[in-house]
Amino acid sequence: MRARLRDPLLWTSLALVALVLALPRSKPLFAALFPGLERPLFELDDFAALLAGHLLLVGASSGAAVLLGLGAGIFVTRAAGAEFRGLVETIITIGQTFPPVAVLAVAVPVIGFGFDPAFIALLLYGLLPIVDTTIAGLAGVPAPLREAARGMGMGEGAILCKLELPLAAPVILAGVRSSVIINVGTATVASTVGARTLGLPIIIGLNGANPAYILQGAVPVALLAIVLDLAFGRLLAMLQPPRYSMPNS
Amino acid sequence: MVRNRVLLVLLLAGLLAAPSLAFLTLAPNRLVSGAPISLGAALHGEALILLLPAVLLALGVFLPQRRALHALTAAAAAGFLLLLVRLAGSEAALLAQTAPPVARISLGGAFWVLLIIAALALSDALRRLAVPAPAGVLLGAVVVGALGLLLLSGALDSLAIVREYAARRTAFAAAILRHAAMVALALLPTVLLGLPLGVLARRREALAAWLFPLLNVVQTIPSIALFGVLLAPLSGLAGHFPALARFGIGGVGVLPAVIALILYALLPVTRNTSEGLAGVSPAALEAGRGLGMTPRQLLWRVELPLALPVILSGLRIAALQTIGLAAVAALIGAGGLGAIMFQGLFADALDLVLLGVLPIILMALAANVLFDLGLGRLRRLRR
DSSP states (O other): OHHHHTOHHHHHHHHHHHHHHHGGGOHHHHHHHOTTOSOOSOOSSOHHHHHHHHHHHHHHHHHHHHHHHHHHHHHHHSTTTGGGHHHHHHHHHHHHHSOHHHHHHHHHHHHOSSHHHHHHHHHHHHHHHHHHHHHHHHHTSOHHHHHHHHHTTOOHHHIIIIIIHHHHHHHHHHHHHHHHHHHHHHHHHGGGGTOOSTHHHHHHHHHTTOHHHHHHHHHHHHHHHHHHHHHHHHHHHHHSOOOOOOOOO | OOOOHHHHHHHHHHHHHHHHSOSEEEESSSSSOOEEEOHHHHOOGGGGGGHHHHHHHHHHHHSOOOHHHHHHHHHHHHHHHHHHHHHHHHHHHHHHHHSOTTOEEEEOHHHHHHHHHHHHHHHHHHHHTTOOHHHHHHHHHHHHHHHHHHHHTTTTTTSHHHHHHHHTHHHHHHHHHHHHHHHHHHHHHHHHHHHHHHHHHHHOHHHHHHHHHHHHHHHHSOHHHHHHHHHHHHHHHHHHOHHHHHTTOOSSSHHHHHHHHHHHHHHHHHHHHHHHHHTSOHHHHHHHHHTTOOHHHHIIIIIHHHHHHHHHHHHHHHHHHHHHHHHHGGGGTOOSHHHHHHHHHHTTOHHHHHHHHHHHHHHHHHHHHHHHHHHHHHHHHHO
16 A cells, blocks of 8 residues: 555656646736736646647557557568568668657648647657567567467467567567657647647747746646656556566576 | 569559659749649650659569669669759749749659658668668768759759748858757767766666666656746746846756756766666676776776767767757747748748758758767777
């Protein structure tokens, strides 16, 4: 019970929820902290709605990136797609040198303002670490294990689902984790292109030289990134095979 | 009989994109969206020579795969790339003759898709040829140099992106310098701070136990949030002590950006230094001790040289990340190439966005290539 209470994931999540609920009632506090400001509290949009919008954008783009990334990673590690592996790896290496903001900035004039360009940019950029780690994870499965499974009469599909993917899962999940964390950050900047995210108070605060707005956006979004990172850390710990202590010999 | 399926897929993607997307767009002014001009409409007269490398690439799909064929494919891909850019420039010049002077002729989707396909075909052919990395880089530099000559010759002057450049030549050069300065100002302290911290973290577990989780949390915080949080106290400080503002310690500007960039870059440098030292084999340490080396000599002559490749890959991550994040710093008034990018974004002008984005990408690619070459050289020396 005591360990539960000290769980950082629990209290950072609670802090995030409490913060988002308390912010709309915090006007006197910010008025006292920033006496020079005419509008000490961001009231153009609801904080809970901004958090929901942020989560929706990251969830939708990362979800699509996981499906596409897994598919691409699995394809190029099969015999049928092996010829494409070099090409895909080149695209990933080059693509990862592109700053995420650059992808976002180019998507807007092509697609227009709003949710869509942010979604496309986050999807494209989020794909790269997932494909990368899917290939690394699947390639890291020892060949003798695959041989043994084949010897036991398992089909290619069964080998993939029951042997390769479970063994590669921790590595793949690490890729999903960095993809999601990058996307939380890019989604924040995406409020410059009209997406409804927690970046909105920051951007409006920066434009209007209003440090209170900046804090009201920056603190929840930083907390959100930390909560998601801790959640993935927890998931990863659950996936690791239990370590058996070797008997002292 | 299909003998090169990668090239086939690339060609099919090109055949799909060329007729369905615009090669160029012609807008009478900046506010109106442009009318598309297809590649088919641009292919006339001299421009038909673009079909020659395209046919050669198609042959590469079906002919028996030999080294000579891969070399031909690589040459055809490079030729296609250069001819494509030249065609965009000459067709734009032709259109500009009849269009009003404020008309904007922009590069369209088909141009970009074909450009990327040609570059990918080139890299795939070089991989099949098993060209060593330095030679590949040299070939890439030759293609980029040829593009630069094309640009300098004035052949591309009618394109809107080149016009945007011509209209803000000095601001553009200043933005590149500011961007590079920000990256250097962030990376230098990162190395000076990160290397000793990494060494210390390896020596004292108590330090590593709180340092790495802390840097990890910093790394997860979205850049714009960290920029914003640093901005408020620094502007408050400058408000209370106006003298500070004269030294550039104002809220808006380079200082908060550089502090945030250092905080982000510290994790890869420190972690990789520590991990690199941990990877040094005990036998090497033992041998050093046997030679009578002091702990200091051991660190400088055995541990750090052996850990160098891992430290350099950490530095590579830090450099690439800093080049990209410095673009976001434009939002807090730090200037740089990000300022041009966001200016284009808010004006809905793709050409201006690209004018800001392309140098950022080129800078990142150049840094990546430099680190690749350095690491490759290091590995060969070890052998």
